[in-house]
Amino acid sequence: AQKITQTQPGMFVQEKEAVTLDCTYDTSDPSYGLFWYKQPSSGEMIFLIYQGSYDQQNATEGRYSLNFQKARKSANLVISASQLGDSAMYFCAMSGSSNTGKLIFGQGTTLQVKP
Amino acid sequence: NAGVTQTPKFRVLKTGQSMTLLCAQDMNHEYMYWYRQDPGMGLRLIHYSVGEGTTAKGEVPDGYNVSRLKKQNFLLGLESAAPSQTSVYFCASSQPSFRGNTEAFFGQGTRLTVV
Numbered sequence: 001a002q003k004i005t006q007t008q009p010g011m012f013v014q015e016k017e018a019v020t021l022d023c024t025y026d027t028s029d030p031s032y033g034l035f036w037y038k039q040p041s042s043g044e045m046i047f048l049i050y051q052g053s054y055d056q057q058n059a060t061e062g063r064y065s066l067n068f069q070k071a072r073k074s075a076n077l078v079i080s081a082s083q084l085g086d087s088a089m090y091f092c093a094m095s096g097s098s099n100t101g102k103l104i105f106g107q108g109t110t111l112q113v114k115p
Numbered sequence: 116n117a118g119v120t121q122t123p124k125f126r127v128l129k130t131g132q133s134m135t136l137l138c139a140q141d142m143n144h145e146y147m148y149w150y151r152q153d154p155g156m157g158l159r160l161i162h163y164s165v166g167e168g169t170t171a172k173g174e175v176p177d178g179y180n181v182s183r184l185k186k187q188n189f190l191l192g193l194e195s196a197a198p199s200q201t202s203v204y205f206c207a208s209s210q211p212s213f214r215g216n217t218e219a220f221f222g223q224g225t226r227l228t229v230v
Contacts, residue, residue, distance in 0.1 A: 004157075006157075009155075035218065035219075037221075043203070043223065043224050044221065044223055044224070045205065045207075045221035047218040047219070047220075050218060091157060091158070093158075099211060099212075100146065100163065100165055100171075101146045101148070101163075101209040101211070101217060101219060102148065102160055102163055102173065103148075103150075103158070103160070103219060104160075105150075105157035105158040105159070106157050107155060107156060107157045108157050
């Protein structure tokens, strides 16, 4: 069975500093995808970044990068130069090889950016 | 461009009442999903559909039924609401991708309270 674990319920970071949100996963599928979503206090789910299990390079999208360590089964999100608007809940999620797009989500990490 | 629209946004039900949540997407996506979000548990998949006329059970399907009579709509029904179904419900849609990198687009969520 697939499982996603986010061990940090809450995190604080100073504005303009970088922060790493942890995500570990477990799966027996040889092919899978890893996603990060942001959920601000308004409640919507915003897609941030994707990493495929066969991708050779770590994914990057603007200030977001994914530190993918396949052997350790970790897919940590790095946010550089934090902004006040980054304060939100962040979810790590995984899709499997069934190609149905179903996602397994972690419990989430609440990030607060301090001015 | 509306994306994924959920109706209603909020609802209060009495135990035993029934209701239907409507999800509509205008992106011509094949796949659609219903998730529920509870505090501290992330999002969990209730039911999903990989095409018009198809439905399948997710992780937590008990107490819910779904239908996908039209490609753009995915309905979630509660036949006899229970307090344990108090949650925030999210509909999402996505398009098949052989690389598995297709992001899911989420609706704004429906906050349901069962008293």
